[in-house]
Amino acid sequence: SIIRILEERKEPIRDLAGKRVLVTAGPTQETIDPVRFFTNHSSGKMGYALAEAAARRGADVTLVSGPTQLTAPRSVKRVDIASAQDMLDQVLARYEEQDIVIKAAAVADYRPVQTFDSKMKKKDGNLSIELERTTDILQTLGQRKQHQYLVGFAAETDNAIEYGKGKLERKRLDAICVNTVGKADSGFQSDTNEVIYLNKEGKEQHLPTETKKQIAHRILDEILEDMEADRK
Template identity: 80%
Template sequence: MNLAGKTICLGVSGGIAAYKACALTSKLTQKGADVHVIMTQHAAEFVSPLTFQALSRNPVYTDTFDEKHPEKIAHIDLADKADLFLLAPATANLIGKIAGGIADEMLTTTLLATEAPVYIAPAMNVHMYAHPAVIRNMQQLDAWGYRFIEPEAGYLACGYVGKGRLEEPESIIRILEEQSEQAQDLAGKRVLVTAGPTQETVDPVRFFTNHSSGKMGYSLAEAAAKRGASVTLISGPTQLAAPAGVKRVDVVSAEDMLQAVLSVYDEQDIVIKSAAVADYRPVQTSDKKMKKQAGNLIIEMERTTDILFTLGQRKQHQFLVGFAAETDDAIAYGLGKLERKHLDAICVNTVGKDGAGFQSDTNEITYLNKEGKNQHFPSNTKQQIAHQILNEILADMEADEV
């Protein structure tokens, strides 16, 4: 989306990176945006409000009780007319206040009142950025639908070298333009995502499972919801919170997941099966704890129903995407699975590789489709990988319609 004509509220908090917000204001204004700057008291210690007024050609807000137009309540007026809200720089203190629902000055008060998309560009010391409290607060805001523009790694004003430097103004603007373009490209689409492991019961205290954390599937569900889709997430047991705007259905076993998926499959437009479903389950289970005995224990296993194969056989209008977590010959196995299970596309990754696979916050994916596409996505956050996968799915769906 072109930023020209858009009303942008720029929140500036008290860090040395506030000087970059001056260049950001100037470049946004040059793009044709109507920029309204709100500064915290500490931000004004680094840069004069007059500087932002000259660059934005708008009044600068620093005090909740300084009503510049008697006919309007300033923080409500700004909150209502903003097309997007950008916090740059966002200090650890500001992030913590937002996560805690604190509204004790002009910026946080306006933030609580706005329904516009909020983009947060953090800037702080590398150790502050890694502090558990800061991580928890960012996770909370992420779960509420706030969008983060990750800081750079580099030399910081405090003398440390590491992650925490505010992203450059040009990059922030590029991200805003790119994310605005894709913001609602799944509007009207119904998307089903499966995620996490399954558990196959042995007795009341034991079960067979795998190492899947569900992070990739949850990232896909979150990304699809942010892009306007109506998302159903069918999840095995995980420690993850449901993404904002997503309908989550909790299941335990492979059979539970099969039945849950089939109950909503016919009405879906896109189905992404990223769950790591058990291939086998015990033939017999016990309703009492099995006691330790002398010698070895043999448990007979039987095949579970292949959910992805079943969906491929029943596919009508759905765009069906599978996942293949492999340890060797990943592409070859992925291509075989793509054809054998009648998929439209498959995402292949090598588990056990650094920065990829189960438990990791990052992933590395190769996207294969039935037309022969082979698109590799190098290691990145699972959130970014999720958006890249959705981009490919949309491109393939558009090609099918031509």
């Protein structure tokens, strides 16, 4: 049929065949007690779109995912985690064998210092919860980087591009995808996204607002182009 022919023409070339790609996606949950936790509004859509796009282009894809309502394609190896520490452990265990690592997850920066085994009883008056920094996964990956092409994301409400450039350098990334939307949360749950791709050579590529699936392919195009250039 016509539709089938169009579908076939849309089938991407397998330009990631032979490459191992690890993508992180979704939020993390930081436990306060058996009932309560901290989390964030990440839907996981951008990470899942990247994992699916990379798999369609022939990559061997691992998706390390926080709790989401999304389904990964069967060809993707999905590893489910809850906390930032879980995510760090699962990513590090698979880091060495990867060619490309894309950190699209919204990992908690802070977790409660104390976690309670029983539900906290409420009391009169205010309550102060002491939080400590989680280990910065992207920074850890930057420090331990060997052959991997390492890509981060920056979702900031203010001065997103400037912030993205600083993060790229500070964390020894190869590239960073910056959400330029005015409010960080509009990038989080939506099906579309507006991304600027910055690389360590100073490239600043504006990717037009498209669906997250289309943006995913555009990001992979940029990564492949950069990896080609690195080899020269």
